[in-house]
Amino acid sequence: AVTERTVPGWLGPSDPLKLHCEVCSVVSSSGQMLDQAAGPEIDRSSCIWRMNNAPTRGFEHDVGHRTTLRVVSHTSVPLLLQVGVYFIFLANDTVYVVWGPLRNMRKDGNGIVYNMLRQAVEKYPQARIYITTEERMNYCDMVFKKETGKDR
Template sequence: MTSRRLRWIFLLLLSLTLLLWYSRLSMSGVTMVNTGVRGYVRVSPGQVGQILHLHCTRCAVVSSSGQMLGSGRGSEIDRQECVIRMNVAPTRGFEADVGNRSTVRVVSHTSVPHLLKKEEYFFGHDADTLYVVWGPERNMRQDGKGRVFNALVKLAMKYPRVRIYVVTHEKIQYCDSVFQNETGKNRMKSGAFLSTGFFTMILALDVCDSILVYGMIDGSYCSNSNRTSVPYHYYESSRLDECMMYGVHERAKRGGHRFITEKSIYRRWASQGRLQFAYPNWSP
């Protein structure tokens, strides 16, 4: 009887020890089981509904802005655990300023045709990159009528090694609600489209513990009289001036991105401590 009682006491103490150990891990931020990041579903024939599994301690979010030209931040960017880029911004030829590594590319539905034009570069040279594509329901529907989604399915079949995810309709609605909560304006009623930068920042907040942002200017930058004129994209030096482009979109009654408004939102997010604007450097 005494032996049985001692055995039960031993098992009880062991259970309590394991429970305390698990609780301590949970409180310290260690996740025992990676349940994935909801809102991002893999495009993979035969594996419908696979959600994104990605976690990074420290991320570099690299803008496509001409601000990156001459920055010399390439090696610094490549030293971060995860590097997140946007649309089809190349690294080749710009390594000194933007780095070479690409962990994730967040891609607009309008940029998918540009991916298709440079398949070898993006799915050969960048074969290990994870692609996250966002777009409106009419282009991303999965009933055979979503033009962009159909193109992604073909890509996934042609390049089975490449991981392609789409932002779900529910996640896009969530992003709309974030925009409205931050600005007090209904995104659709205001005639605006969220930018790829906005979806990129939401993804970074979903998967990164801390975020270094490169190439994003302060929302007040374009109103400064002594500002420097830079190209809208660092890889299109002969194209439109960045601030001119921002102004056209900000004033557009329909179909424009609210780049300046979005950067004001990022400023508030940065004050919470997880975002840091590494280059150009500006504080919240």
């Protein structure tokens, strides 16, 4: 399982996130997307993955308007929650996958990001928020270190 559901009071594993996509578009938050007029092509994809809090409103011509899945770093969670009405109510069919260091994602009451996500699900019960599993984060940390020679 790559991700697991975050729900109020939930402390154990849940069903993994499963998406069935024929064609995926992965849209970064890079400024290189500007003036590329890729929006219509992106929106034709069956699944559209977006990174962090990159906006679509006002940039539809370049980045499209649909979002299937948004991958959010632990550092972006406070902004996500601050503008929750935009991200969660206007894009309520979007699945959010949050990743971060295990110290922030701890489920024992000491994980600051995990605690914020629990509050978000309580406030927005229709939100579909998943977190990466410990195994997946360990794997990503290993790849990052191997590629960069640095620990996060």
